[in-house]
Amino acid sequence: MSNTLEQLPILNVDRISVFYGQFQAVKEVSLEVRPGEIFGLLGPNGAGKTSTLSAIEGLIRPATGQIKVVGFDIVGQPLYAKANMGVQLQATSFQPELTIADILKLYAGVYGVKLTKEDVFNRLQEIKLEDAAEKKYGQLSGGQQQRVSLLIATIHNPALVLLDEPTTGLDPQSRRQLWDRIEAIRAKGHGVLLTTHSMEEAEAVCDRIAIIDHGRIIAIDTPERLIALHREDPEVISVSRKGRITLEDVFIGLTGRAVRS
Numbered sequence: 001m002s003n004t005l006e007q008l009p010i011l012n013v014d015r016i017s018v019f020y021g022q023f024q025a026v027k028e029v030s031l032e033v034r035p036g037e038i039f040g041l042l043g044p045n046g047a048g049k050t051s052t053l054s055a056i057e058g059l060i061r062p063a064t065g066q067i068k069v070v071g072f073d074i075v076g077q078p079l080y081a082k083a084n085m086g087v088q089l090q091a092t093s094f095q096p097e098l099t100i101a102d103i104l105k106l107y108a109g110v111y112g113v114k115l116t117k118e119d120v121f122n123r124l125q126e127i128k129l130e131d132a133a134e135k136k137y138g139q140l141s142g143g144q145q146q147r148v149s150l151l152i153a154t155i156h157n158p159a160l161v162l163l164d165e166p167t168t169g170l171d172p173q174s175r176r177q178l179w180d181r182i183e184a185i186r187a188k189g190h191g192v193l194l195t196t197h198s199m200e201e202a203e204a205v206c207d208r209i210a211i212i213d214h215g216r217i218i219a220i221d222t223p224e225r226l227i228a229l230h231r232e233d234p235e236v237i238s239v240s241r242k243g244r245i246t247l248e249d250v251f252i253g254l255t256g257r258a259v260r261s
């Protein structure tokens with residue numbers, strides 16, 4: 001198949017820097033999300049993950065570097081770039097008084113997607129909320145709200161899906177269900193970039209990860225290769241527990257034990 005998605009990286013971030021006044025939060029960050037890849041951005045609090053995502057989403061303009069979504073420059077061709085991107089909004093971004101069906105139709109309209117009543121039912125059935133169409137958003141549990149927000153992020157079938165800590169606060173069942181949905185996006189040949197503080201999540205679903213610290217990427221590889229590469233590091237061995245090296249040990253070995261202010 002000579003599909004564009006298969007030829008281009010879904011996302012190409014090339015040496016971007018983000019400043020807040022004099023403070024540089026993101027330092028020459030480069031990464032690529034390939035077709036059919038789930039890419040995890042990991043880092044301690046304040047490392048620069050959200051700032052990087054905000055630049056990719058076109059919310060902040062990087063001082064240097066370039067970001068392309070399926071070949072479209074987020075600064076030069078923002079409408080094309082954004083049309084190919086789905087962003088999972090925080091659960092609190094939605095109006096709690098609106099019904100789920102209304103929210104779905106509203107956002108479908110924003111993306112130019114027409115939804116019949118049957119489409120709404122089918123989409124909600126996919127996330128096991130078909131009985132909640134007329135419920136108010138504010139009446140849903142946290143996990144149900146997360147499911148709705150991922151559904152909305154993908155309503156226009158975008159090539160790139162950006163998820164900022166998508167499973168924080170979810171119970172194990174909801175987290176597994178969300179992982180399944182993220183893997184279904186990958187199975188379509190699309191790309192997912194997610195941030196997470198859960199090393200278990202990174203190991204379970206991410207094909208490749210980047211560890212960012214103080215605004216800089218300090219490691220980028222598959223979780224398995226990162227563990228293999230660093231398993232003999234004295235810093236990693238010193239933080240390991242129960243005689244087994246995990247991705248979390250590698251993460252702490254590389255970023256240090258100190259809690260960030």
Ligand SMILES: Nc1ncnc2c1ncn2[C@@H]1O[C@H](COP(=O)(O)OP(=O)(O)OP(=O)(O)O)[C@@H](O)[C@H]1O
Nearest residue numbers: 020023024025043044045046047048049050051052
């Ligand atoms: N609007 C802003 N103005 C000034 N500084 C900011 C702003 N937003 C973020 N920062 C700073 O930039 C740095 C990176 O923040 P960012 O939110 O990108 O980190 P993060 O990796 O997403 O952290 P967390 O895991 O805590 O969400 C931090 O030092 C933060 O204090």
